[in-house]
Amino acid sequence: MTTNEQRTSAELNSETLPDAMREKPSTAGSAEVPNKEARIEEKAKVMDLVGHLTELRSRLIISLLSFAVASVIGWFYATPVLKYLSQSAGRTFVFVAPSEAFFSMIKVSLAIGLVLSSPIVLSEIWLFVMPGLLPREIYFFRRYVPFVIALFIVGLVFAHLAVYPIALQFFLGFSTEELQARLAVGKFLNFVLTMHLPFGVIFEIPLVILAMVRAGLLSVEALVKQRKMAIIVAFVVGALLTPPDPITQSLMAVPMILLFELSLFLARKVRPVSNEEVEKLVSGGESE
Numbered sequence: 001m002t003t004n005e006q007r008t009s010a011e012l013n014s015e016t017l018p019d020a021m022r023e024k025p026s027t028a029g030s031a032e033v034p035n036k037e038a039r040i041e042e043k044a045k046v047m048d049l050v051g052h053l054t055e056l057r058s059r060l061i062i063s064l065l066s067f068a069v070a071s072v073i074g075w076f077y078a079t080p081v082l083k084y085l086s087q088s089a090g091r092t093f094v095f096v097a098p099s100e101a102f103f104s105m106i107k108v109s110l111a112i113g114l115v116l117s118s119p120i121v122l123s124e125i126w127l128f129v130m131p132g133l134l135p136r137e138i139y140f141f142r143r144y145v146p147f148v149i150a151l152f153i154v155g156l157v158f159a160h161l162a163v164y165p166i167a168l169q170f171f172l173g174f175s176t177e178e179l180q181a182r183l184a185v186g187k188f189l190n191f192v193l194t195m196h197l198p199f200g201v202i203f204e205i206p207l208v209i210l211a212m213v214r215a216g217l218l219s220v221e222a223l224v225k226q227r228k229m230a231i232i233v234a235f236v237v238g239a240l241l242t243p244p245d246p247i248t249q250s251l252m253a254v255p256m257i258l259l260f261e262l263s264l265f266l267a268r269k270v271r272p273v274s275n276e277e278v279e280k281l282v283s284g285g286e287s288e
């Protein structure tokens with residue numbers, strides 16, 4: 001049989017044979033490549049997760065150690081702090097449970113430790129979350145977090161200098177010859193925390209509103225429409241976070257309303273930030 005006859009015979013066989021009997025190109029190699037790539041990608045995800053968990057563990061350890069060391073330091077200053085609070089109240093503290101004095105010292109030590117270790121803790125949080133943030137999120141973190149800390153401190157100072165003395169004088173003013181005030185140290189510390197910490201939080205109101213306006217999540221028009229609701233919420237929050245009397249409730253509600261009005265005034269002077277501005281500022285460009 002000649003070469004041409006062999007070629008013709010092969011072509012006829014290929015046309016007449018069923019599809020299942022024809023020779024098919026091998027796909028083993030092409031199937032192995034996607035599977036190998038999938039395994040590599042899955043392994044990379046696992047390694048990335050392990051790396052994140054390892055970093056989280058190390059940053060938690062650093063934060064907890066700094067808090068523990070700062071709390072130990074705070075233990076040595078707990079007695080002077082209690083002495084200062086006793087002098088501000090004009091009364092000598094007593095304790096009505098065997099463990100009350102000890103746990104009050106612990107509470108003051110932890111509060112001092114939290115204040116002293118807060119720069120390290122906040123730095124560890126920032127270093128952990130920053131790699132996963134978008135440029136817009138990085139912009140708002142860098143721009144507003146320092147003001148968050150500053151306003152919280154301003155709120156605490158305002159509460160200590162303006163609200164705390166008025167509330168303390170108001171409550172101690174009910175003492176008579178027949179009804180003398182004896183201040184239990186644990187209860188008094190709870191009163192001090194109640195009169196200070198909420199003001200640190202409510203002083204963040206202008207910053208939160210301005211950040212949301214800058215982010216395009218709120219508009220000044222919407223805030224103006226909710227002014228009456230804001231007043232109601234201020235008095236409700238004041239009633240929930242302060243002792244149950246109208247004086248301390250008003251001492252918290254009135255500053256909240258004033259801060260809301262200040263936020264409206266400042267919000268009228270800003271506009272939502274554009275993506276171009278974010279990219280410029282995050283990459284190290286000139287600020288506004």
